[in-house]
Amino acid sequence: MNQSLSPHVLDQLFRSARSHNGWLNRKVSDEQLHQLYDLLKQGPTSNNCCPARFVFLRSDEAKQRLLPALKGHNGEKMLQAPVTVIVAFDQQFFEHLRTLFPAYDAAAPYRENPAAAQVAALRNGSLQGAYLMLAARALGLDCGPMSGFDNALVNAEFFPDGRWQSNFLCSLGYGDASKLRPAGNRLDFATACQLL
Template structure:
């Protein structure tokens, strides 16, 4: 498990991978979405808390429910994508910790501290959202993450009980590579990193 990945694998996951806005007319099977979750769920979270929750919006009815919350061109991008995932987190994730992390009472710091629970859920749920994108790329899918939407409206529409909270959206499918824009620049090591 400690081998260096091939250049081709690194290209697929990072170097040549792109965020897509246009999609081929090719569906994503339910079995692949299940495989995607089974892959991403293995990524590490603190005390194995696993707070992320995923809503795979793929039906016309589901897309119409999501559409009013999207801003600008994101609505059009979502409608054309085979699947758009609402990457959310469970604000009461700690309820599962006795099952997920039985070594000790890892839920104690969160049960009576909603702010601490929120910070842990958002941080670890964001990690799991990143695992979603990497797992999708590893399984041959393209990704189109989005943050231009009304979180409160998504939550009211999809999570009426208030326990789950939306974090970001990510469209999945088979991207139309002919519609990609030029690659944007990135910061250099010297600009973004320090050695201490």
């Protein structure tokens, strides 16, 4: 377990992977989505709280429901993608902690403190959204994460009871490399990091 992954695998997950805006006409199967979730759910969250929720939109009908919330060219990108995931979080995630983390009552800090629950749900749900993208890449899929959308419209359309809240969107499929823009730069270690 404690050995470095091969350069090829690191390239697939990080160095050569790109955020895609265009998609090939190849479907993503139910089996692939189940494999994707089975991988991403293993990523760590605080007290194993697992607050992320995933709504996989594949049908034209489902995508049309999402379309009014998207801004700019994101609507076109979403419609072309085989799958677009609403990465959301459950504000009442702590109701599952008895099962997910039986060591002690980890739900106690959240039951009477909605603000603390919101922070924990957003933070850990965002981590799980990142695990989704890495799991997708590990399975040979490409990703197109998006934040250019109206969260309130998405929540009203898909989560009217208010319990789940949208975080970000991520299209999945097989990217069309001919539509990629040049790769963006990244900050170097000296700019982004400190050693203390």
